Amino acid sequence: xxxxxxxxxxxxxxxxxxxxxxxxxxxxxxxxxxxxxxxxxxxxxxxxxxxxxxxxxxxxxxxxxxxxxxxxxxxxxxxxxxxxxxxxxxxxxxxxxxxxxxxxxxxxxxxxxxxxxxxxxxxxxxxxxxxxxxxxxxxxxxxxxxxxxxx
Numbered sequence: 001x002x003x004x005x006x007x008x009x010x011x012x013x014x015x016x017x018x019x020x021x022x023x024x025x026x027x028x029x030x031x032x033x034x035x036x037x038x039x040x041x042x043x044x045x046x047x048x049x050x051x052x053x054x055x056x057x058x059x060x061x062x063x064x065x066x067x068x069x070x071x072x073x074x075x076x077x078x079x080x081x082x083x084x085x086x087x088x089x090x091x092x093x094x095x096x097x098x099x100x101x102x103x104x105x106x107x108x109x110x111x112x113x114x115x116x117x118x119x120x121x122x123x124x125x126x127x128x129x130x131x132x133x134x135x136x137x138x139x140x141x142x143x144x145x146x147x148x149x150x151x
Contacts, residue, residue: 033145
């Protein structure tokens with residue numbers, strides 16, 4: 001199936017594309033960000049920054065500043081629920097996936113393009129409604145990255 005363009009409630013464009021890593025059917029939301037890949041990647045792997053772009057994240061506990069393969073910590077949701085997480089796949093400067101409370105959750109990826117960085121999140125088909133949250137997160141990531149670049 002080809003990627004499908006959707007519009008968020010605010011009228012912004014996002015793209016959904018089915019993918020099947022490791023045999024698991026997933027959907028992706030993506031956004032082109034006019035910022036260097038290294039900057040966008042830093043936003044994705046520095047846990048202190050997650051609450052600034054993750055609409056469902058209030059706080060993160062981790063022994064290190066940045067995630068790597070095998071990182072284990074606790075994410076606190078905006079409603080106060082604390083959930084253990086583990087980074088299950090990590091390709092430096094490219095992508096990472098995690099499980100939350102033992103369930104495979106979102107994957108996160110960045111790719112350099114001619115005009116910036118394409119950042120995307122993948123979710124299992126059964127979590128398709130979570131793509132709305134991903135679209136908000138992508139918009140916030142873009143705003144943070146552009147602010148950091150400055151005028």
